[in-house]
């Protein structure tokens with residue numbers, strides 16, 4: 001049988017999406033093993049799976065804090081990797097992983113970087129100077145109890161998890177790298193959740209480029225998380241999830257596993273090599289080190305059957321993003 005042999009570690013959660021992606025590649029990819037600590041898959045121990053099946057490519061889709069040891073084992077077994085985002089949670093781990101991955105192919109699962117909008121953007125805006133994200137989503141109470149790491153300090157949060165793609169996209173579009181000035185304004189609505197469900201973030205570098213993010217997971221009005229990009233020659237709205245540029249949907253999204261196989265077979269550049277995600281890791285580490293955010297008072301919230309709403313949250317997110325002003329700077333939640 002032909003096709004690159006692929007194994008999936010972490011198959012029961014978001015891994016189901018990867019199973020479909022592997023299948024969609026047809027004969028180019030041959031699934032040789034699934035592994036999850038939950039029963040129902042070929043293996044519960046990824047090391048045993050690596051020894052017995054020797055896959056050429058391993059897709060790692062386990063909780064973020066488990067990525068590093070599994071990735072190191074897979075690299076040591078000689079495999080190339082598609083590692084889910086966030087690759088790791090600290091710069092020290094990022095460097096450990098980068099050293100271990102020398103000579104191997106390691107793609108990180110920020111799939112929106114395979115969007116055709118990325119290539120078209122410079123022609124529309126010139127050099128990107130600022131990127132501003134506005135996102136208002138609804139996540140019910142069950143979202144915060146779905147996994148052992150959900151809502152846990154140092155592991156999760158609206159900025160580093162739910163809106164991770166928006167953040168990574170904004171970093172990639174502006175090309176911002178540390179050292180930078182970071183300021184945050186973070187809130188939560190549930191005492192049992194240790195991380196932000198609502199936040200603004202501002203990143204600035206000395207040459208004037210900036211990233212701004214205003215997001216909430218407590219809005220019944222949906223704002224997709226589009227990015228307003230302002231550049232030296234113009235401005236543009238990027239819908240990173242649907243490949244929209246100023247309302248036009250562009251064809252030609254490249255899948256990250258397909259790109260990894262192209263890299264192995266033909267030397268095509270990886271879309272999301274680990275090095276491209278280092279600014280995200282630095283930012284994530286800083287956010288995850290923050291103390292639990294301010295708890296919003298119950299009289300600011302509207303209880304719903306399945307969760308907690310912040311009335312007017314979508315409007316606040318839009319205002320903050322348009323002015324690149326923190327919630328506290330527009331008088332919200334004072």
Ligand SMILES: NC(=O)c1ccc[n+]([C@@H]2O[C@H](COP(=O)([O-])OP(=O)(O)OC[C@H]3O[C@@H](n4cnc5c(N)ncnc54)[C@H](O)[C@@H]3O)[C@@H](O)[C@H]2O)c1
Pocket residue numbers: 009010011012013014015035036037038044046061062063064066084085086109110111147148149161
């Ligand atoms: N790219 C995206 O759009 C996207 C979307 C959702 C999740 N993710 C990422 O995918 C990863 C998994 O997310 P999830 O929501 O499915 O998490 P999850 O907590 O549901 O874990 C995924 C699976 O990993 C299994 N697992 C845990 N430890 C394991 C181990 N040592 N060996 C084998 N299996 C193990 C769990 O049993 C579970 O079935 C995370 O890194 C997350 O950030 C990415």
